[in-house]
Amino acid sequence: MDLLDVATRFSEKGRFGPIHCGASLPELAVTMGEPQRIGVEKHRRRNVWPRWFGFGDVRLEVCSCQEIDLILLPVRSRETVKVPGFGGLPTLPRVTLTRFDRLVAGEVDDDQAGAVYLRTRPAKDVQVSFAFTARESWDGPVLDDPVLDQVVATRSGHECVPA
Numbered sequence: 001m002d003l004l005d006v007a008t009r010f011s012e013k014g015r016f017g018p019i020h021c022g023a024s025l026p027e028l029a030v031t032m033g034e035p036q037r038i039g040v041e042k043h044r045r046r047n048v049w050p051r052w053f054g055f056g057d058v059r060l061e062v063c064s065c066q067e068i069d070l071i072l073l074p075v076r077s078r079e080t081v082k083v084p085g086f087g088g089l090p091t092l093p094r095v096t097l098t099r100f101d102r103l104v105a106g107e108v109d110d111d112q113a114g115a116v117y118l119r120t121r122p123a124k125d126v127q128v129s130f131a132f133t134a135r136e137s138w139d140g141p142v143l144d145d146p147v148l149d150q151v152v153a154t155r156s157g158h159e160c161v162p163a
């Protein structure tokens with residue numbers, strides 16, 4: 001299975017195995033092991049939420065209920081990405097917009113800065129967004145066919161229970 005397959009599946013399911021929006025981080029940690037803590041220093045100084053955690057290269061924004069609000073997989077300029085359950089996936093050949101758009105039925109729109117987004121709605125309260133960039137690096141050439149930059153899933157309709 002390569003990155004294109006995993007991204008296509010993510011567009012349909014909005015999840016990497018057990019990692020999905022609304023999942024409980026403590027429950028995931030039981031089966032997957034402790035996640036990496038990201039930005040720990042900031043947490044220590046103030047009791048701030050949301051907080052960021054990671055499994056492999058998958059980044060998770062977790063709300064004060066310790067549920068996953070957002071899933072992020074950065075792809076740009078990497079040769080491999082580590083996705084739990086799928087191992088280290090080579091990012092070459094790059095996932096191009098033309099190729100991906102042929103496989104995935106989604107809404108496509110672009111912003112002023114030249115990024116192109118393909119969005120799907122795998123579940124009622126979950127939106128997945130695939131950001132494509134026409135520049136793979138800041139000083140790189142402009143590409144004819146934008147390449148996958150990052151994958152994001154977000155949820156809506158959740159209100160945190162006050163502590």
Ligand SMILES: [Zn+2]
Pocket residue numbers: 063064065066067158159160161
């Ligand atoms: Zn919450």
